[in-house]
Structures are given as C-alpha cells and as structure tokens.
Amino acid sequence: MATLLHIDSSLFPDGTSVSRSVTAAFRDAWLAEHPEGTVVHRDLSANPLPHFDAAASSxxxxxxxxxxxxQKAAAALRTELVEELEAADAVVIGAPMYNFTIPSTLKAWLDQVFIIGRTAGSEQSIAGVPVTVVASRGGSYAPGTPREEFEFVQNYLEKIFxxxxxxxxxIVPELTLAKANxxxxxxxxxxxxxxxxxxxxxxxxxxxxxxAHAESTAATRS
Structure with missing residues (x-):
C-alpha cells in the first residue's frame, strides 16, 4: 500500500491558505490514483514540534x-518523525514564505529529521523519494524581480533536500496578497x-x- 506524507505549515486554515489548498490538490490527485493508499497528514502549525535542542543533539x-x-523523549520523537518520513513513497510540503524564509515550524521538523548517518551524509535513507514543495509567497521573488535576492525558501530547501x-x-504560487493589498x-x-x-x-x-509508483510496484512484482 502506497503512503503519502502530507505536511502543512501555514499559519492560516483551510480555505484561506493558498499553500494548504495546493497541497490538498496534490493529495487529492494522488489519492485518485491510489484510492487504497494512506495519507499521513502532519499539520505543523496546529501541532508544532519542539525545536531541536541540547537533549536531542546529545x-x-x-x-x-x-x-x-x-534525551530519551527527544530521541523517541526523532525516531517517530524519521520513520514516518522513511515510510513515505511520496512527500508534499506546504512552505509559505514568512519574512523571506520558511515557517519556524517547518524548520523545526527539518532539524528533527535531518540526521547525519541516517537521512543525510553517506547514508541517505530517503534517497530517491519524490518530494514536492508548494512554496507560496505574497509577492514575487522570481529571477529578475526587485526582490529576487530576498528569496530564502527555495534556495534553502533545495540545499537541504x-x-x-x-x-x-x-510549485510556486506567487502574488497571493494581490487581492488583499x-x-x-x-x-x-x-x-x-x-x-x-x-x-x-x-x-x-x-x-x-x-x-509512477504504481508502475514501479507492478514491475517489481512481475
């Protein structure tokens, strides 16, 4: 059975958040192909994770x-989050731009699952997994625009992933504040x-x- 890890980090609820609406469209399309599949939804705004601290590091x-x-509690949480990520056949992440970068709640999740020797470094336990990031933003930070140099969402996430x-x-929906401003x-x-x-x-x-996952699974079984 295929599994999709669906992560949202917008401060705003369904119906008012562009990133949530777009990640939901991705999820719905994925489910239409995998009606028997499992979606694990982690809402980092509604249920924020603790920031990476000394106990987790040590x-x-x-x-x-x-x-x-x-340390025991911190290690157990990291294990839970990493195993959740490793079990996913695909990941979709809502990453709206706040103050030129990603929400702190998403940074907290990344810090928890970025583990040298497991997910990062010479060992990469999620290598090859398709990850789609919905990087919404109120203005435009595209190449050639006046604020291009302030774009720290795609730049940062590209390096991490x-x-x-x-x-x-x-997927980058821009100018989301146009109607409100x-x-x-x-x-x-x-x-x-x-x-x-x-x-x-x-x-x-x-x-x-x-x-693509269905085709790969079918080929493996044949």
Missing part, C-alpha cells in the same frame, strides 16, 4: 541505556494566473508521482 552520541529522561538525496520539485491591485491578473497554474501543476504532479 542523545545521538550517548548510549541509549544512559539517556536522561529528556539535495543533501538528503530526494527527487525535489517546486490595494497597492498590488494591478497584479491581480498575474496572481490569478499563478494560482491557476499552481493548482494545475499540483494535480498533474500528484497524479504522475502516484502513477
């Missing part, structure tokens, strides 16, 4: 039999175009990834 270099209660060996792809009124048509393209890309990507 637990990896200490014999588990000698763990303090804090490349080091994990995954197959990374971005009078100063951006002239950009509404471009915003609507970007939004429509994002939904189309999410549906196509979800379907393609699910179909």
């Amino acid at each position: 637990a990896g270099s200490v014999d588990p039999a000698e763990h303090t209660p804090e 490349t080091s994990l060996g995954v197959e990374l792809d971005f 009078p100063a951006m009124a002239d950009l509404i048509p471009l915003a609507e175009k970007s939004r429509a393209e994002a939904f189309e890309a999410a549906a196509a990507k979800g379907k393609a990834i699910a179909a």
